[in-house]
Amino acid sequence: MRSARLHGQPRGNLLLNVGPDATGVIPPQAREQYAGIGEWMQRAAPGIHGAGRAPFPGGFAWGHVTARGTSLYLHVADRQATTLDLPGLTAGPEAARDLATGSPVPFTLSEPDGLGRIVSLELAAPTDELPRTIQLEFAGTPETTGGLVQAPGADLRLDIWAAEAGEDGSRRWEFTMGTPGDYRVVLLTKETFSNADPQWWADGLTGTLVTDQARREFTLRREGEEPYPIIHYWKLIRSEIGQLHVAAPGTQELVLEDLPVVDSKWDKSGANVVALRLEPIGERRDDEAAE
Known part of the structure:
Protein backbone atom coordinates (compact mmCIF):
# COMPACT_ATOMS: atom_id res chain seq x y z
CA MET A 1 0.00 0.00 0.00
CA ARG A 2 2.94 2.33 0.66
CA SER A 3 4.14 1.63 -2.88
CA ALA A 4 0.72 2.46 -4.31
CA ARG A 5 0.68 5.83 -2.55
CA LEU A 6 4.20 6.68 -3.67
CA HIS A 7 3.61 5.78 -7.32
CA GLY A 8 0.39 7.79 -7.40
CA GLN A 9 2.24 10.92 -6.28
CA PRO A 10 4.16 11.45 -9.57
CA ARG A 11 1.40 9.90 -11.79
CA GLY A 12 3.30 6.65 -11.98
CA ASN A 13 2.12 3.14 -12.76
CA LEU A 14 2.63 0.28 -10.32
CA LEU A 15 2.79 -3.39 -11.29
CA LEU A 16 1.91 -5.65 -8.35
CA ASN A 17 2.82 -9.30 -8.61
CA VAL A 18 1.73 -12.26 -6.50
CA GLY A 19 2.16 -15.94 -7.21
CA PRO A 20 0.44 -19.10 -5.97
CA ASP A 21 1.94 -21.38 -3.36
CA ALA A 22 3.12 -24.95 -4.02
CA THR A 23 -0.49 -26.17 -4.19
CA GLY A 24 -1.54 -23.56 -6.76
CA VAL A 25 -3.45 -21.42 -4.25
CA ILE A 26 -3.02 -17.67 -3.75
CA PRO A 27 -1.95 -17.27 -0.09
CA PRO A 28 -4.66 -15.87 2.23
CA GLN A 29 -2.33 -13.08 3.35
CA ALA A 30 -1.94 -11.88 -0.26
CA ARG A 31 -5.72 -11.93 -0.78
CA GLU A 32 -6.20 -9.87 2.38
CA GLN A 33 -3.54 -7.39 1.32
CA TYR A 34 -5.05 -6.93 -2.14
CA ALA A 35 -8.50 -6.48 -0.61
CA GLY A 36 -7.10 -3.79 1.68
CA ILE A 37 -5.43 -2.01 -1.24
CA GLY A 38 -8.72 -2.08 -3.16
CA GLU A 39 -10.67 -0.69 -0.20
CA TRP A 40 -8.15 2.11 0.30
CA MET A 41 -8.11 2.97 -3.43
CA GLN A 42 -11.90 3.28 -3.44
CA ARG A 43 -11.83 5.57 -0.42
CA ALA A 44 -8.91 7.69 -1.67
CA ALA A 45 -9.95 7.62 -5.35
CA PRO A 46 -10.15 11.43 -5.80
CA GLY A 47 -6.52 11.67 -4.66
CA ILE A 48 -5.35 8.81 -6.93
CA HIS A 49 -7.18 8.77 -10.29
CA GLY A 50 -6.13 11.79 -12.31
CA ALA A 51 -4.05 13.13 -9.44
CA GLY A 52 -0.37 14.03 -9.65
CA ARG A 53 2.55 15.51 -7.78
CA ALA A 54 1.82 18.10 -5.11
CA PRO A 55 3.61 21.48 -5.27
CA PHE A 56 5.80 20.78 -2.22
CA PRO A 57 9.50 20.46 -3.15
CA GLY A 58 10.17 17.79 -0.50
CA GLY A 59 8.63 14.83 1.30
CA PHE A 60 6.96 14.33 4.67
CA ALA A 61 7.66 11.79 7.40
CA TRP A 62 3.97 11.05 8.00
CA GLY A 63 3.05 10.11 4.41
CA HIS A 64 2.58 11.63 0.97
CA VAL A 65 0.61 14.35 -0.81
CA THR A 66 -1.06 14.33 -4.22
CA ALA A 67 -2.82 17.14 -6.08
CA ARG A 68 -5.83 17.29 -8.35
CA GLY A 69 -7.48 20.48 -9.53
CA THR A 70 -8.01 22.79 -6.56
CA SER A 71 -7.46 20.08 -3.94
CA LEU A 72 -4.55 18.52 -2.10
CA TYR A 73 -4.86 14.97 -0.75
CA LEU A 74 -2.84 14.01 2.31
CA HIS A 75 -2.28 10.24 2.50
CA VAL A 76 -1.35 9.72 6.15
CA ALA A 77 0.52 6.46 6.74
CA ASP A 78 1.62 7.31 10.30
CA ARG A 79 -1.13 5.95 12.55
CA GLN A 80 0.26 7.87 15.53
CA ALA A 81 0.07 11.26 13.82
CA THR A 82 -2.35 13.64 15.54
CA THR A 83 -1.17 16.91 13.97
CA LEU A 84 0.18 17.71 10.49
CA ASP A 85 1.98 20.86 9.35
CA LEU A 86 2.12 21.89 5.69
CA PRO A 87 4.65 24.72 5.32
CA GLY A 88 5.25 27.13 2.48
CA LEU A 89 1.75 27.46 1.01
CA THR A 90 0.86 30.75 -0.67
CA ALA A 91 -2.76 30.51 0.48
CA GLY A 92 -4.72 28.51 3.02
CA PRO A 93 -7.47 25.98 2.25
CA GLU A 94 -11.15 26.78 2.48
CA ALA A 95 -12.08 23.38 3.92
CA ALA A 96 -10.58 20.06 5.03
CA ARG A 97 -12.30 16.71 5.40
CA ASP A 98 -11.49 13.08 6.15
CA LEU A 99 -12.47 10.93 3.15
CA ALA A 100 -13.07 7.90 5.40
CA THR A 101 -15.78 9.58 7.47
CA GLY A 102 -16.67 12.73 5.55
CA SER A 103 -16.08 14.67 8.76
CA PRO A 104 -14.45 18.11 8.67
CA VAL A 105 -10.86 18.28 9.89
CA PRO A 106 -10.02 21.29 12.10
CA PHE A 107 -7.10 23.40 10.91
CA THR A 108 -5.38 26.68 11.67
CA LEU A 109 -3.36 29.01 9.47
CA SER A 110 -0.23 30.83 10.62
CA GLU A 111 2.30 33.06 8.85
CA PRO A 112 5.71 33.01 10.59
CA ASP A 113 8.13 35.54 9.13
CA GLY A 114 9.85 34.19 6.04
CA LEU A 115 8.10 30.82 6.08
CA GLY A 116 5.03 31.53 4.00
CA ARG A 117 1.73 30.20 5.26
CA ILE A 118 1.67 27.06 7.39
CA VAL A 119 -1.49 24.96 7.60
CA SER A 120 -1.73 22.94 10.83
CA LEU A 121 -4.35 20.17 10.99
CA GLU A 122 -5.73 18.32 14.01
CA LEU A 123 -6.40 14.67 13.09
CA ALA A 124 -8.89 12.31 14.66
CA ALA A 125 -7.74 8.78 15.49
CA PRO A 126 -7.82 6.29 12.59
CA THR A 127 -11.15 4.48 12.18
CA ASP A 128 -9.54 1.31 10.76
CA GLU A 129 -6.20 -0.14 9.67
CA LEU A 130 -6.09 1.76 6.38
CA PRO A 131 -4.14 4.99 5.80
CA ARG A 132 -6.14 8.15 6.40
CA THR A 133 -6.74 10.44 3.42
CA ILE A 134 -7.47 14.11 4.09
CA GLN A 135 -8.76 16.40 1.33
CA LEU A 136 -7.88 20.10 1.45
CA GLU A 137 -10.03 22.28 -0.80
CA PHE A 138 -8.63 25.61 -2.04
CA ALA A 139 -10.18 28.54 -3.90
CA GLY A 140 -7.71 28.01 -6.74
CA THR A 141 -4.83 25.73 -7.68
CA PRO A 142 -2.74 25.22 -4.52
CA GLU A 143 0.77 26.65 -4.78
CA THR A 144 3.82 26.97 -2.56
CA THR A 145 6.62 29.51 -2.24
CA GLY A 146 8.77 27.01 -4.16
CA GLY A 147 11.46 26.37 -1.59
CA LEU A 148 12.04 23.73 1.07
CA VAL A 149 10.59 25.10 4.31
Missing part, protein backbone atom coordinates in the same frame (compact mmCIF):
# COMPACT_ATOMS: atom_id res chain seq x y z
CA GLN A 150 10.79 23.69 7.85
CA ALA A 151 7.64 23.65 9.92
CA PRO A 152 8.62 25.24 13.27
CA GLY A 153 10.26 22.70 15.59
CA ALA A 154 9.94 19.80 13.14
CA ASP A 155 12.38 17.60 11.23
CA LEU A 156 13.16 18.74 7.70
CA ARG A 157 13.65 16.17 4.95
CA LEU A 158 15.85 17.13 1.99
CA ASP A 159 15.14 14.61 -0.77
CA ILE A 160 17.90 13.74 -3.21
CA TRP A 161 15.67 14.64 -6.16
CA ALA A 162 15.30 18.17 -4.72
CA ALA A 163 19.07 18.76 -4.70
CA GLU A 164 21.04 20.71 -7.28
CA ALA A 165 23.61 18.38 -8.83
CA GLY A 166 27.03 19.84 -9.57
CA GLU A 167 29.35 18.82 -12.41
CA ASP A 168 31.76 17.53 -9.75
CA GLY A 169 29.12 15.14 -8.38
CA SER A 170 28.20 17.34 -5.44
CA ARG A 171 24.63 17.75 -4.21
CA ARG A 172 23.40 21.12 -2.93
CA TRP A 173 20.23 22.01 -1.03
CA GLU A 174 18.95 25.50 -0.19
CA PHE A 175 16.12 25.66 2.34
CA THR A 176 14.46 27.80 5.00
CA MET A 177 14.64 26.94 8.71
CA GLY A 178 11.96 28.23 11.06
CA THR A 179 13.40 27.27 14.45
CA PRO A 180 16.88 28.24 15.71
CA GLY A 181 18.95 25.55 17.39
CA ASP A 182 21.25 22.61 16.69
CA TYR A 183 20.30 19.81 14.31
CA ARG A 184 21.66 16.35 13.52
CA VAL A 185 22.35 15.90 9.82
CA VAL A 186 21.33 12.32 9.00
CA LEU A 187 22.03 10.78 5.61
CA LEU A 188 19.43 8.22 4.52
CA THR A 189 20.70 5.65 2.03
CA LYS A 190 19.01 2.43 0.96
CA GLU A 191 19.80 -1.23 0.67
CA THR A 192 19.68 -2.65 -2.85
CA PHE A 193 20.46 -5.82 -4.83
CA SER A 194 17.97 -8.70 -4.47
CA ASN A 195 15.00 -9.38 -2.22
CA ALA A 196 16.63 -12.55 -0.88
CA ASP A 197 20.00 -10.93 -0.18
CA PRO A 198 19.74 -7.15 0.43
CA GLN A 199 23.09 -5.38 0.40
CA TRP A 200 24.31 -2.04 1.72
CA TRP A 201 27.47 -1.30 -0.20
CA ALA A 202 27.87 2.23 1.18
CA ASP A 203 29.55 1.05 4.40
CA GLY A 204 32.88 2.85 4.79
CA LEU A 205 32.37 5.37 1.97
CA THR A 206 33.60 8.86 2.78
CA GLY A 207 32.45 12.35 1.88
CA THR A 208 32.39 15.95 3.03
CA LEU A 209 29.46 17.89 4.52
CA VAL A 210 29.69 21.62 3.86
CA THR A 211 27.65 24.09 5.92
CA ASP A 212 27.90 27.85 6.40
CA GLN A 213 29.98 27.16 9.51
CA ALA A 214 32.40 24.42 8.52
CA ARG A 215 33.51 21.56 6.27
CA ARG A 216 33.32 18.15 7.95
CA GLU A 217 34.58 14.87 6.55
CA PHE A 218 32.45 11.82 7.35
CA THR A 219 32.47 8.05 6.97
CA LEU A 220 29.21 6.20 6.39
CA ARG A 221 28.32 3.62 9.03
CA ARG A 222 25.13 1.64 9.66
CA GLU A 223 23.78 3.50 12.71
CA GLY A 224 20.12 2.56 12.41
CA GLU A 225 17.42 1.25 10.08
CA GLU A 226 14.02 2.49 8.95
CA PRO A 227 11.39 0.94 6.66
CA TYR A 228 11.79 1.77 2.97
CA PRO A 229 8.27 2.66 1.79
CA ILE A 230 8.72 1.58 -1.83
CA ILE A 231 10.20 -1.92 -1.46
CA HIS A 232 9.58 -3.61 1.88
CA TYR A 233 12.52 -6.02 1.81
CA TRP A 234 15.06 -3.18 1.57
CA LYS A 235 15.78 -0.88 4.51
CA LEU A 236 16.73 2.76 4.76
CA ILE A 237 20.06 3.07 6.56
CA ARG A 238 20.70 5.99 8.92
CA SER A 239 24.17 7.57 9.12
CA GLU A 240 24.78 10.73 11.15
CA ILE A 241 27.25 12.80 9.13
CA GLY A 242 27.39 16.10 11.03
CA GLN A 243 25.48 18.91 12.67
CA LEU A 244 23.92 22.18 11.59
CA HIS A 245 23.64 25.22 13.86
CA VAL A 246 20.77 27.57 13.04
CA ALA A 247 21.31 30.93 14.73
CA ALA A 248 18.12 32.55 13.43
CA PRO A 249 15.21 31.68 11.15
CA GLY A 250 16.08 32.05 7.50
CA THR A 251 17.80 30.54 4.48
CA GLN A 252 20.41 27.81 4.96
CA GLU A 253 22.54 25.73 2.60
CA LEU A 254 24.01 22.24 2.79
CA VAL A 255 26.35 20.63 0.27
CA LEU A 256 27.49 17.01 -0.02
CA GLU A 257 30.89 16.68 -1.66
CA ASP A 258 33.28 13.83 -2.45
CA LEU A 259 30.61 11.13 -1.91
CA PRO A 260 29.96 8.88 -4.94
CA VAL A 261 26.18 8.84 -5.46
CA VAL A 262 24.65 6.11 -7.64
CA ASP A 263 21.13 5.28 -8.80
CA SER A 264 21.30 1.58 -9.60
CA LYS A 265 20.60 -1.42 -7.41
CA TRP A 266 23.53 -3.24 -9.05
CA ASP A 267 26.15 -0.52 -8.63
CA LYS A 268 28.57 -1.19 -5.76
CA SER A 269 30.69 1.90 -6.38
CA GLY A 270 28.60 4.45 -4.48
CA ALA A 271 25.75 5.22 -2.13
CA ASN A 272 22.08 5.01 -3.14
CA VAL A 273 21.16 8.27 -1.42
CA VAL A 274 17.49 8.87 -0.62
CA ALA A 275 17.57 12.06 1.46
CA LEU A 276 19.19 14.14 4.16
CA ARG A 277 17.14 14.73 7.29
CA LEU A 278 17.68 17.51 9.81
CA GLU A 279 16.60 16.42 13.29
CA PRO A 280 16.45 18.76 16.31
CA ILE A 281 19.13 17.69 18.81
CA GLY A 282 17.71 16.78 22.19
CA GLU A 283 14.65 15.04 20.72
CA ARG A 284 14.94 11.30 20.20
CA ARG A 285 12.99 9.77 17.36
CA ASP A 286 10.50 6.99 18.17
CA ASP A 287 12.52 4.42 16.20
CA GLU A 288 15.65 5.30 18.20
CA ALA A 289 13.88 5.13 21.55
CA ALA A 290 12.58 1.65 20.72
CA GLU A 291 16.07 0.26 20.10
Whole structure:
Protein backbone atom coordinates (compact mmCIF):
# COMPACT_ATOMS: atom_id res chain seq x y z
CA MET A 1 0.00 0.00 0.00
CA ARG A 2 2.94 2.33 0.66
CA SER A 3 4.14 1.63 -2.88
CA ALA A 4 0.72 2.46 -4.31
CA ARG A 5 0.68 5.83 -2.55
CA LEU A 6 4.20 6.68 -3.67
CA HIS A 7 3.61 5.78 -7.32
CA GLY A 8 0.39 7.79 -7.40
CA GLN A 9 2.24 10.92 -6.28
CA PRO A 10 4.16 11.45 -9.57
CA ARG A 11 1.40 9.90 -11.79
CA GLY A 12 3.30 6.65 -11.98
CA ASN A 13 2.12 3.14 -12.76
CA LEU A 14 2.63 0.28 -10.32
CA LEU A 15 2.79 -3.39 -11.29
CA LEU A 16 1.91 -5.65 -8.35
CA ASN A 17 2.82 -9.30 -8.61
CA VAL A 18 1.73 -12.26 -6.50
CA GLY A 19 2.16 -15.94 -7.21
CA PRO A 20 0.44 -19.10 -5.97
CA ASP A 21 1.94 -21.38 -3.36
CA ALA A 22 3.12 -24.95 -4.02
CA THR A 23 -0.49 -26.17 -4.19
CA GLY A 24 -1.54 -23.56 -6.76
CA VAL A 25 -3.45 -21.42 -4.25
CA ILE A 26 -3.02 -17.67 -3.75
CA PRO A 27 -1.95 -17.27 -0.09
CA PRO A 28 -4.66 -15.87 2.23
CA GLN A 29 -2.33 -13.08 3.35
CA ALA A 30 -1.94 -11.88 -0.26
CA ARG A 31 -5.72 -11.93 -0.78
CA GLU A 32 -6.20 -9.87 2.38
CA GLN A 33 -3.54 -7.39 1.32
CA TYR A 34 -5.05 -6.93 -2.14
CA ALA A 35 -8.50 -6.48 -0.61
CA GLY A 36 -7.10 -3.79 1.68
CA ILE A 37 -5.43 -2.01 -1.24
CA GLY A 38 -8.72 -2.08 -3.16
CA GLU A 39 -10.67 -0.69 -0.20
CA TRP A 40 -8.15 2.11 0.30
CA MET A 41 -8.11 2.97 -3.43
CA GLN A 42 -11.90 3.28 -3.44
CA ARG A 43 -11.83 5.57 -0.42
CA ALA A 44 -8.91 7.69 -1.67
CA ALA A 45 -9.95 7.62 -5.35
CA PRO A 46 -10.15 11.43 -5.80
CA GLY A 47 -6.52 11.67 -4.66
CA ILE A 48 -5.35 8.81 -6.93
CA HIS A 49 -7.18 8.77 -10.29
CA GLY A 50 -6.13 11.79 -12.31
CA ALA A 51 -4.05 13.13 -9.44
CA GLY A 52 -0.37 14.03 -9.65
CA ARG A 53 2.55 15.51 -7.78
CA ALA A 54 1.82 18.10 -5.11
CA PRO A 55 3.61 21.48 -5.27
CA PHE A 56 5.80 20.78 -2.22
CA PRO A 57 9.50 20.46 -3.15
CA GLY A 58 10.17 17.79 -0.50
CA GLY A 59 8.63 14.83 1.30
CA PHE A 60 6.96 14.33 4.67
CA ALA A 61 7.66 11.79 7.40
CA TRP A 62 3.97 11.05 8.00
CA GLY A 63 3.05 10.11 4.41
CA HIS A 64 2.58 11.63 0.97
CA VAL A 65 0.61 14.35 -0.81
CA THR A 66 -1.06 14.33 -4.22
CA ALA A 67 -2.82 17.14 -6.08
CA ARG A 68 -5.83 17.29 -8.35
CA GLY A 69 -7.48 20.48 -9.53
CA THR A 70 -8.01 22.79 -6.56
CA SER A 71 -7.46 20.08 -3.94
CA LEU A 72 -4.55 18.52 -2.10
CA TYR A 73 -4.86 14.97 -0.75
CA LEU A 74 -2.84 14.01 2.31
CA HIS A 75 -2.28 10.24 2.50
CA VAL A 76 -1.35 9.72 6.15
CA ALA A 77 0.52 6.46 6.74
CA ASP A 78 1.62 7.31 10.30
CA ARG A 79 -1.13 5.95 12.55
CA GLN A 80 0.26 7.87 15.53
CA ALA A 81 0.07 11.26 13.82
CA THR A 82 -2.35 13.64 15.54
CA THR A 83 -1.17 16.91 13.97
CA LEU A 84 0.18 17.71 10.49
CA ASP A 85 1.98 20.86 9.35
CA LEU A 86 2.12 21.89 5.69
CA PRO A 87 4.65 24.72 5.32
CA GLY A 88 5.25 27.13 2.48
CA LEU A 89 1.75 27.46 1.01
CA THR A 90 0.86 30.75 -0.67
CA ALA A 91 -2.76 30.51 0.48
CA GLY A 92 -4.72 28.51 3.02
CA PRO A 93 -7.47 25.98 2.25
CA GLU A 94 -11.15 26.78 2.48
CA ALA A 95 -12.08 23.38 3.92
CA ALA A 96 -10.58 20.06 5.03
CA ARG A 97 -12.30 16.71 5.40
CA ASP A 98 -11.49 13.08 6.15
CA LEU A 99 -12.47 10.93 3.15
CA ALA A 100 -13.07 7.90 5.40
CA THR A 101 -15.78 9.58 7.47
CA GLY A 102 -16.67 12.73 5.55
CA SER A 103 -16.08 14.67 8.76
CA PRO A 104 -14.45 18.11 8.67
CA VAL A 105 -10.86 18.28 9.89
CA PRO A 106 -10.02 21.29 12.10
CA PHE A 107 -7.10 23.40 10.91
CA THR A 108 -5.38 26.68 11.67
CA LEU A 109 -3.36 29.01 9.47
CA SER A 110 -0.23 30.83 10.62
CA GLU A 111 2.30 33.06 8.85
CA PRO A 112 5.71 33.01 10.59
CA ASP A 113 8.13 35.54 9.13
CA GLY A 114 9.85 34.19 6.04
CA LEU A 115 8.10 30.82 6.08
CA GLY A 116 5.03 31.53 4.00
CA ARG A 117 1.73 30.20 5.26
CA ILE A 118 1.67 27.06 7.39
CA VAL A 119 -1.49 24.96 7.60
CA SER A 120 -1.73 22.94 10.83
CA LEU A 121 -4.35 20.17 10.99
CA GLU A 122 -5.73 18.32 14.01
CA LEU A 123 -6.40 14.67 13.09
CA ALA A 124 -8.89 12.31 14.66
CA ALA A 125 -7.74 8.78 15.49
CA PRO A 126 -7.82 6.29 12.59
CA THR A 127 -11.15 4.48 12.18
CA ASP A 128 -9.54 1.31 10.76
CA GLU A 129 -6.20 -0.14 9.67
CA LEU A 130 -6.09 1.76 6.38
CA PRO A 131 -4.14 4.99 5.80
CA ARG A 132 -6.14 8.15 6.40
CA THR A 133 -6.74 10.44 3.42
CA ILE A 134 -7.47 14.11 4.09
CA GLN A 135 -8.76 16.40 1.33
CA LEU A 136 -7.88 20.10 1.45
CA GLU A 137 -10.03 22.28 -0.80
CA PHE A 138 -8.63 25.61 -2.04
CA ALA A 139 -10.18 28.54 -3.90
CA GLY A 140 -7.71 28.01 -6.74
CA THR A 141 -4.83 25.73 -7.68
CA PRO A 142 -2.74 25.22 -4.52
CA GLU A 143 0.77 26.65 -4.78
CA THR A 144 3.82 26.97 -2.56
CA THR A 145 6.62 29.51 -2.24
CA GLY A 146 8.77 27.01 -4.16
CA GLY A 147 11.46 26.37 -1.59
CA LEU A 148 12.04 23.73 1.07
CA VAL A 149 10.59 25.10 4.31
CA GLN A 150 10.79 23.69 7.85
CA ALA A 151 7.64 23.65 9.92
CA PRO A 152 8.62 25.24 13.27
CA GLY A 153 10.26 22.70 15.59
CA ALA A 154 9.94 19.80 13.14
CA ASP A 155 12.38 17.60 11.23
CA LEU A 156 13.16 18.74 7.70
CA ARG A 157 13.65 16.17 4.95
CA LEU A 158 15.85 17.13 1.99
CA ASP A 159 15.14 14.61 -0.77
CA ILE A 160 17.90 13.74 -3.21
CA TRP A 161 15.67 14.64 -6.16
CA ALA A 162 15.30 18.17 -4.72
CA ALA A 163 19.07 18.76 -4.70
CA GLU A 164 21.04 20.71 -7.28
CA ALA A 165 23.61 18.38 -8.83
CA GLY A 166 27.03 19.84 -9.57
CA GLU A 167 29.35 18.82 -12.41
CA ASP A 168 31.76 17.53 -9.75
CA GLY A 169 29.12 15.14 -8.38
CA SER A 170 28.20 17.34 -5.44
CA ARG A 171 24.63 17.75 -4.21
CA ARG A 172 23.40 21.12 -2.93
CA TRP A 173 20.23 22.01 -1.03
CA GLU A 174 18.95 25.50 -0.19
CA PHE A 175 16.12 25.66 2.34
CA THR A 176 14.46 27.80 5.00
CA MET A 177 14.64 26.94 8.71
CA GLY A 178 11.96 28.23 11.06
CA THR A 179 13.40 27.27 14.45
CA PRO A 180 16.88 28.24 15.71
CA GLY A 181 18.95 25.55 17.39
CA ASP A 182 21.25 22.61 16.69
CA TYR A 183 20.30 19.81 14.31
CA ARG A 184 21.66 16.35 13.52
CA VAL A 185 22.35 15.90 9.82
CA VAL A 186 21.33 12.32 9.00
CA LEU A 187 22.03 10.78 5.61
CA LEU A 188 19.43 8.22 4.52
CA THR A 189 20.70 5.65 2.03
CA LYS A 190 19.01 2.43 0.96
CA GLU A 191 19.80 -1.23 0.67
CA THR A 192 19.68 -2.65 -2.85
CA PHE A 193 20.46 -5.82 -4.83
CA SER A 194 17.97 -8.70 -4.47
CA ASN A 195 15.00 -9.38 -2.22
CA ALA A 196 16.63 -12.55 -0.88
CA ASP A 197 20.00 -10.93 -0.18
CA PRO A 198 19.74 -7.15 0.43
CA GLN A 199 23.09 -5.38 0.40
CA TRP A 200 24.31 -2.04 1.72
CA TRP A 201 27.47 -1.30 -0.20
CA ALA A 202 27.87 2.23 1.18
CA ASP A 203 29.55 1.05 4.40
CA GLY A 204 32.88 2.85 4.79
CA LEU A 205 32.37 5.37 1.97
CA THR A 206 33.60 8.86 2.78
CA GLY A 207 32.45 12.35 1.88
CA THR A 208 32.39 15.95 3.03
CA LEU A 209 29.46 17.89 4.52
CA VAL A 210 29.69 21.62 3.86
CA THR A 211 27.65 24.09 5.92
CA ASP A 212 27.90 27.85 6.40
CA GLN A 213 29.98 27.16 9.51
CA ALA A 214 32.40 24.42 8.52
CA ARG A 215 33.51 21.56 6.27
CA ARG A 216 33.32 18.15 7.95
CA GLU A 217 34.58 14.87 6.55
CA PHE A 218 32.45 11.82 7.35
CA THR A 219 32.47 8.05 6.97
CA LEU A 220 29.21 6.20 6.39
CA ARG A 221 28.32 3.62 9.03
CA ARG A 222 25.13 1.64 9.66
CA GLU A 223 23.78 3.50 12.71
CA GLY A 224 20.12 2.56 12.41
CA GLU A 225 17.42 1.25 10.08
CA GLU A 226 14.02 2.49 8.95
CA PRO A 227 11.39 0.94 6.66
CA TYR A 228 11.79 1.77 2.97
CA PRO A 229 8.27 2.66 1.79
CA ILE A 230 8.72 1.58 -1.83
CA ILE A 231 10.20 -1.92 -1.46
CA HIS A 232 9.58 -3.61 1.88
CA TYR A 233 12.52 -6.02 1.81
CA TRP A 234 15.06 -3.18 1.57
CA LYS A 235 15.78 -0.88 4.51
CA LEU A 236 16.73 2.76 4.76
CA ILE A 237 20.06 3.07 6.56
CA ARG A 238 20.70 5.99 8.92
CA SER A 239 24.17 7.57 9.12
CA GLU A 240 24.78 10.73 11.15
CA ILE A 241 27.25 12.80 9.13
CA GLY A 242 27.39 16.10 11.03
CA GLN A 243 25.48 18.91 12.67
CA LEU A 244 23.92 22.18 11.59
CA HIS A 245 23.64 25.22 13.86
CA VAL A 246 20.77 27.57 13.04
CA ALA A 247 21.31 30.93 14.73
CA ALA A 248 18.12 32.55 13.43
CA PRO A 249 15.21 31.68 11.15
CA GLY A 250 16.08 32.05 7.50
CA THR A 251 17.80 30.54 4.48
CA GLN A 252 20.41 27.81 4.96
CA GLU A 253 22.54 25.73 2.60
CA LEU A 254 24.01 22.24 2.79
CA VAL A 255 26.35 20.63 0.27
CA LEU A 256 27.49 17.01 -0.02
CA GLU A 257 30.89 16.68 -1.66
CA ASP A 258 33.28 13.83 -2.45
CA LEU A 259 30.61 11.13 -1.91
CA PRO A 260 29.96 8.88 -4.94
CA VAL A 261 26.18 8.84 -5.46
CA VAL A 262 24.65 6.11 -7.64
CA ASP A 263 21.13 5.28 -8.80
CA SER A 264 21.30 1.58 -9.60
CA LYS A 265 20.60 -1.42 -7.41
CA TRP A 266 23.53 -3.24 -9.05
CA ASP A 267 26.15 -0.52 -8.63
CA LYS A 268 28.57 -1.19 -5.76
CA SER A 269 30.69 1.90 -6.38
CA GLY A 270 28.60 4.45 -4.48
CA ALA A 271 25.75 5.22 -2.13
CA ASN A 272 22.08 5.01 -3.14
CA VAL A 273 21.16 8.27 -1.42
CA VAL A 274 17.49 8.87 -0.62
CA ALA A 275 17.57 12.06 1.46
CA LEU A 276 19.19 14.14 4.16
CA ARG A 277 17.14 14.73 7.29
CA LEU A 278 17.68 17.51 9.81
CA GLU A 279 16.60 16.42 13.29
CA PRO A 280 16.45 18.76 16.31
CA ILE A 281 19.13 17.69 18.81
CA GLY A 282 17.71 16.78 22.19
CA GLU A 283 14.65 15.04 20.72
CA ARG A 284 14.94 11.30 20.20
CA ARG A 285 12.99 9.77 17.36
CA ASP A 286 10.50 6.99 18.17
CA ASP A 287 12.52 4.42 16.20
CA GLU A 288 15.65 5.30 18.20
CA ALA A 289 13.88 5.13 21.55
CA ALA A 290 12.58 1.65 20.72
CA GLU A 291 16.07 0.26 20.10
